Amino acid sequence: MSKIKVAVVGCGSISKHRHIPEYAANPNVQFVGFCDLILERAEHYAEQYGARAYTSYEEMLKAEKPDAVSVCTPNVLHAPYAIAAANAGAHVLVEKPMATNEADALAMIEAAKKNGVYLMVGHNQRLMPPHQKAKEILQTGKLGKVLSFRTSFGHPGPERWSIDGRDSWFFRKEEAIMGAMGDLGVHKSDLIRWLLDDEVAEVAAFVNTLHKEGTDVDDNATCVLRMKSGTIGTLVASWTYYKGGDNSTVLWCENGAMHIGTDPVDQVIVELRDGSVEKYQVGAMATNEKQVASGVIDAFVECIVTNTPPSISGEEGLRSLNVILAAFESQDSKKVIPLS
Template structure:
C-alpha cells in the first residue's frame, strides 16, 4: 500500500510531543516536510526524523511539496488560513483545537474542505482517551438512564510549563491566541460533554477572566453553566492555575446512579448504581502534558483517509464545540445567558 505523505505546519510542543511522533510510529505514514516560522526550529525537529525537508513558511512548503495530508499545529489565529490553503491544494487537514477563532472562519474551513473533496478533522483527542471511550460505551448502554446534572473540568498549571517558548509562548498573546484556557482546555470539554451525552448545549452562562497570570490579556480561568437541550444542567471549568493536582474529570449524576470519570487514579471510570452496586474500570490513563500516551487522533485521521471514511471528529463537530465557548465569552461580556 502507498504510504500517506504528511506535512506538519508548526513545530511547537503539540507537534513535537503528539503529532510528529504519532505519525512517525504509524506504518501507513511517510513524513515529508515540516514548517515553522521560528528560524531553525523546523530544521532541528526534522533532523530527529531522518530525510525530512524544513521550511520557514507554510506557503513555500505548499508550493514545493506534494503531500496527501497536513497537520495544522500553529497558533490559533492561523488555523483557518493554513487549513483553507491546504484544502485548496487538495490536502486532507487535521487541525488542532480550537479549530478557529470565529464561526465565520470555521465555516470557511468546512466549505474549503467540501469544495476540494478533502477531509477536515479537528484534534479533539478527549473523545479517544481510554477512560472516555469506556464512559461513552456505558452511557450508550442506557443503564444509567437519563443524565440529570453533570460537571466536567480540565485544568493544569498553564502553557508556560508546556509550550516550547515557556512564558513567551503565543498562548499568552491575545492577537495570536484570541482566547486562553477556554481555547486550550474549555473547548475540549464542550466537545466531550456534547459527545458523551449525545446532546447539544442550549444555553450558556460564562464567568471568564484572568485571575492570576500577570501580563496577559487572555483568560486563565472559566466556570460556565450549561443547560443541554435534554434539560440536563451542569458546569464546565477550564483553568490554567491548577498549580497542584491538575484536573481532567467528569461526573454525571443520572436517574439510575452516578458515573465518575478520571476522579481517582487507577480506577479511571467508576459507576455507582442506585441499588448500591459499584463497578470500577481500569482502562488506562488519560494523556497529560507530563505523561504522553498516544492520543489516538493521528491514527484516526490516517485511518479515515485510507478507508475513505469521513472523520467522526469533523469540522462540523469542531464548530459546534467552538460555538459553546464563543457563547460563554459573549455571556461574560454581556452579563446575559446566551441561547445557542
C-alpha cells in the same frame, strides 16, 4: 499502497509530543515537510525524518504537494493555514480550537468540501479510553437519563508545556484570541456533547484573567450549560490549578452516578442506587507530564487510508467552538446566551 505524504506546520510542543511521534509510529505515513517560523525547529525534525524544512507555508505546499497536513500553529492561524492546505488538495488535521470565530470555521469547512478533502479537528478527549468506556456504559441505559454533570479541565498553565515557556503565543491575545477556554474549555464542550449525545442549548459564564500577570487572555472560566434534553451542568477550564491538575467528569443520572478521571487507579467508577459499585481500569488519560498516544493521528490516517470521513469533523469542531464563543459572549453581556 504508497505512503501518505504528511507535512506539519508549527513545530512547537503539540507537534513534538503528539503529532510528530504519532505519525512516526504509523506505518502508513512518510514525512515530506516541516514548517516553522523558527527554521531550526523545522530543520530538527526534517533531519530526523528525511524531510525538508521550510519557513514559508505556501512554499512548502507548492514544493511538497503533501497528501495531508497537520496545522499546529497559534489559534489565529488555524483557519488561513487549513484553508491553504485544503486548496492545495491536502487533507487537514487542525489543532483545537479549530478557529477563533464562527466565520473562519465555516470557511474551513467550505474549503475542505470544495476541494474534496477531509477536515478533522484534534479533539482527543473523545478518544481517551476512560471517556470511551464511559460512553459505552451510558449507552447500555443502566444509568438512565443524565440529569446533571460537572466537567473540568485544569492545569498550571501553558508556561510549563509550551516550548517557549512564559514567552509563548498562548499568552499573546492577538495570536491566541482565547486562553484557558480555547486550550482546555473547548475540549470539555466537545467531550460533553459527544458523551451525552446531546447539544448545548444555553450558556451562562464567568470568563476572567485571575492570576496570570501581563496577559489579557482568560486563565479561568466557569460555565453553566443547559443541554437540549434539559440536562444541566457546569464546565470549568483553568490555567491556575498549580497543584493537582484535573481532567474529570461526574455524571449524576436517574439510577446512579458515574465518576470519570476522579481516581488515580480506577478511571471510571459507576455507583448505582441499589448500592452496587463498578470500577473500571481502562488506561489513563494523556497529560502534559505523562504522554500517552492521543489516538487522533491514527484516526486521521485511518480516515485517509480507508476513504472514510472523520467523525471528529469540521462541523463537530464548530459546534464545540460555538459553546466557547457563547461563554465569552455571556461574560461580555452578562446574559444567558442561546445556541441556535
